[in-house]
Amino acid sequence: MLSWRGLIYRILENPPHVDITISKHLVANPLEEGFTETFLSEPQGQLRDYELTLPDGKRIHVREFENQYRAHWDIVSPSVDVLEHLRRDAPHWLITLCSLGASAITYLISRY
DSSP states (O other): OBOHHHHHHHHHHSOTTOOEEEEGGGBOOGGGGTOEEEOOSOOSSOSEEEEEEOTTSOEEEEEEOSSEEEEEEESSOTTTOHHHHHHHHOHHHHHHHHHHHHHHHHHHHHHO
16 A cells, blocks of 8 residues: 555656645555545535645645545645635635625625
8 A cells, every 4th residue: 555655756746736646555544644524625526635735835725526535735824824824826716815805895885
């Protein structure tokens, strides 16, 4: 059986946000090797999401599907800095949040 610790090196060899696919039969559940379950993720049909924050602030993000895991690394873990994570790893969500905020402000101003 493969170890997540060993797979982390393989994941980090790729550019950020590039998934590798791992058969669930080849590796233990990420919770058994120090990952935590997270709910901060884009829905892509996954059953669950796991994360492991590395000492340098990067994050290993694992999505669990029926027969496989897909894993990549993020530049900044949201547990280290949420705004920086949004800026560097999920800018489309940052733009969406800013747009919603601007719309809410415009609406509030127009009411008075």
